[in-house]
Amino acid sequence: MILSHGIGYTKYSTGNRKPETGNRKPETGNRKPETGNRSVYGLSREWLVRDGAVVPRAVVLSHDEQYARLADAVPEALSSAVVAGDPCFDRMAASEPRRRTYRSALDADDDMMVVLVSSTWGPHSLLGRNPNLISQLLAELPSDRHVVAAVLHPNTWFAHGPAQIRLWLGDCLRAGLRLVPPAEGWQQAVLAADVVIGDFGAVTGYAACVGRPTLLASFPEDQIANGSAMDELGRTARRLDPASAFPPQFDAAVAEAATGQFTKVRELATSLPGSSASALRRAFYGFLALPEPTRAPLVPPYSADVLLPERMPVAAWWVAAQWHGDHEAEVTRWPADVDARDEHAPNTTDRHLVVEQTHPRRDLHGNAAVVMLRDLHDVDETFARRPTCSLVVTGKEVVHRDKGVVVQGLSDVDESVACASAIYAWLSAGRTWDALPDKGLVRIGGHQIEVALSRPHVPPRPT
Structure with missing residues (x-):
């Protein structure tokens, strides 16, 4: 018995491709006609027949569309065909109520946008075509409003080796990337996502099937079997413009997905939505000539415990602070370990x-206006060694070079950084220390901090 390992049988066998159609926009509908007979990987004579005989006793298909394709390619294999739906899709559908738990595993608050990048393997994959995309997303999306995660095909992990993958993505990991391991966790990451950027790999297809707004960063149409779920994805999904700002493209993808954009993709993924476990169990027990159990088959949701992304704490930020009036400041952060494109924030x-x-990186900490410390023991040395440093923060305090401790009682480093950056922006704008409000509101991401500024006691001058 054989089963597909992706979202059905969706790719043409290599070495037998139609001409490249280019990176057309899906709304134009200008697809070149098929030229000649194309063999589909896994559903053609070369994969199913040896010495004139069909080898597998059962060929499991997820959709009737594949049955019709098998009838054209290998009609003698139809007696072995079993249309049994898609168990992965069914489990993802059953897991949807656990979305918030999966988001928590990525450390994503309810008000944050989770952007998942999915890449299959090979030169036409997302990473093969645009290896800098992940770092650009991290560099340009405000970190307190976004989480960026990545799912890479196991062939990518183990063709190059996990150490090489971590080396290539080292800057991204230092910038806060959630890197999902190759064995398990990708389904949970898809369900946690608000937007998926992908290619022609199965993960991207499943994302569209479960209704996630999906953008294509690479999609070689010449490799995709006509009439398949992935072919429909290529017809309907918006292409990511690598030169334009990302957030407006996300907004457009979200709006289009809300209209049922990928309904037909989902319909082509499985002919038996919600019933794959029953169909597969019936086929397996029949294969073994054993009586099938009378109880209903299980469709277990995916566990959140196995979504264990690799990640590192961000240790360098570009920060912008904007004051609205005299009592409220808004702070925005971007990781500094990755580089944004020209003409884009920050x-x-x-x-x-x-x-x-x-x-x-000495080039970063040597030019820092604000330095993060574990405690206050190294404050004097930090100011002495770093002339560009105006403020030092810990998880509880903000220390000014000339004024000493100016804010106390904060709960973590993020709050300290927000407060220090607001003070730095105030003074950099030419406003005086004495004009700083005694109390103010600092906003960072979806959080707001009430700040009371300490006023160092200055004894009266003698008369």
Whole structure:
């Protein structure tokens, strides 16, 4: 008995391709006609027949569309065909109520957008075509409003080796990337996502099937079997414009997905939605000539416990702080370990560097306006060694070079960074220390912090 390992049988066998159609926009509908007979990987004579005989006793198909394709390619194999739906799709559908738990595993709050990048393997994959895309997303999406995660095909992990993958994505990991391991967790990551950027791999197809707004960063149409679920995805999904700002493209993808954009993709993925476990169990027990159990088959949701992405704490930020009036400031952060494209934020805004004391890049911590420390023991040495540093923060305090401790009682480093950046922006704008409000509101992402500024006691001058 054989089963497909992806979202049905969707790719043509290599070495037998139609001409490249280019990166057309899906709304044009200008597809070149088929030329000649194309063999589909896994559903053609070369895969099913040896010495004139059909080898498998059962060929499991997820959709009737594949049955018709098998009838054209290998009609003598129809007696072995079993249309049994898609168990992966059914489990993902059953797991949808656990979405918030999966998001928690990615450390994503309810008000954050989870952007999942999915890449299959090979030169036409997302990473093969645009290896800088993940770092650009991390560099340009405000970190307190976005989580970026990545799912890479196991062939990518183990063709190059996990150490090489971690080396290539080292800057991205230092910038907060959630890297999903190759064995398990990708279904949970898809369900946690608000937007998926992918290619012609199965993960991208499943994302569209479960209704996630999906953008295609690479899609070689010449490799995709006509009439398949992935072919329909290529016809309907919006292409990512690598030169344009990302958030407006996300908004457009979200709006289109809400209209039922991928309904037909889902319909072509399975002919038996919700019933694959029953059909497969019936086929397996029949294969073994054993009586099938009378109880209903299980369709277990995916566990959140196995979604264990690799990640590192961000230790360097570009920060912009904007004051609205005299009592409210808004702080935005982008990771500094990755580089944004020209003409895109944070390159286009007034910003400063906030860097952890032990960051490995000297070019970053040597130019930091704000330095993060574990405690206050190293404050004097930090100011002495770093002339560009105006403020030092810990998880509880903000210390000014000349004024000493100016904010106390904060709950974590993020709050300290937000407060220090607001003060830095105030002073950098030419406003005086004495004009700073005694109390203010600092917003960062979906959080707001009430700040009370400490006023160092200055004894009266003698008369």
